Amino acid sequence: MTFDEARRVLDEADLLMGEEEIQGAIGRMAGEITGRLAGSNPVVLCIMNGGLIFSGQLLPRLHFPLELDYVHATRYGQATWGDRLNWHRRPHLNLVGRTVLLLDDILDEGITLAAIIEYCRGMGALEVLTAVLVEKLHSRKVTPGIRADFTGLEIGDRFLFGYGLDYKGYWRNAPGIFAVKGM
Numbered sequence: 001m002t003f004d005e006a007r008r009v010l011d012e013a014d015l016l017m018g019e020e021e022i023q024g025a026i027g028r029m030a031g032e033i034t035g036r037l038a039g040s041n042p043v044v045l046c047i048m049n050g051g052l053i054f055s056g057q058l059l060p061r062l063h064f065p066l067e068l069d070y071v072h073a074t075r076y077g078q079a080t081w082g083d084r085l086n087w088h089r090r091p092h093l094n095l096v097g098r099t100v101l102l103l104d105d106i107l108d109e110g111i112t113l114a115a116i117i118e119y120c121r122g123m124g125a126l127e128v129l130t131a132v133l134v135e136k137l138h139s140r141k142v143t144p145g146i147r148a149d150f151t152g153l154e155i156g157d158r159f160l161f162g163y164g165l166d167y168k169g170y171w172r173n174a175p176g177i178f179a180v181k182g183m
């Protein structure tokens with residue numbers, strides 16, 4: 001995709017959630033996560049790349065001790081479809097006996113979170129909780145009814161970008177959650 005095409009994608013996109021709604025959702029999630037995890041000495045794992053912006057805005061609102069690490073696992077790469085999880089970086093912190101909180105931008109089919117939850121359990125985590133900024137509403141979940149423990153926003157079944165979500169590698173920095181025209 002060229003630079004000019006990237007500009008056009010944003011110009012033509014539909015803004016589905018603006019900054020005010022997103023900030024409200026992150027604030028509410030911070031309260032819910034604090035209520036559940038403040039005393040649990042958790043390991044928080046940011047799922048790169050998409051989880052970066054959500055994590056960066058959520059973490060300063062969690063006013064309790066935690067350790068932070070990240071994993072890098074991708075399904076989609078720069079494409080808009082993918083069916084396998086490729087691991088680029090596994091957590092370095094020891095997860096044995098720990099409460100783990102996974103942070104990601106979106107739960108779509110749930111394949112990414114399901115695989116990372118399974119990995120963390122396999123590494124000895126005591127419990128694994130999940131927080132996503134967006135849950136996409138449709139009936140193609142890897143496990144019917146799979147939900148994150150903490151969800152910011154529910155959005156319909158379109159291809160989204162902004163706030164960590166990319167369109168062909170661009171616009172993770174878009175200041176809202178947008179849907180690509182026609183997708």
Ligand SMILES: O=P(O)(O)OC[C@H]1O[C@H](OP(=O)(O)OP(=O)(O)O)[C@H](O)[C@@H]1O
Nearest residue numbers: 048049050074075076108109110111112
């Ligand atoms: O629920 P799923 O259908 O598994 O999709 C959700 C995953 O897809 C995106 O990651 P992607 O693989 O595109 O990598 P990225 O985070 O680097 O964009 C997103 O960040 C989630 O991790």
Ligand SMILES: Nc1nc2[nH]cnc2c(=O)[nH]1
Nearest residue numbers: 108158159160161165166
């Ligand atoms: N950028 C982006 N990544 C995704 N991964 C799973 N669903 C989506 C989506 O709608 N947009």
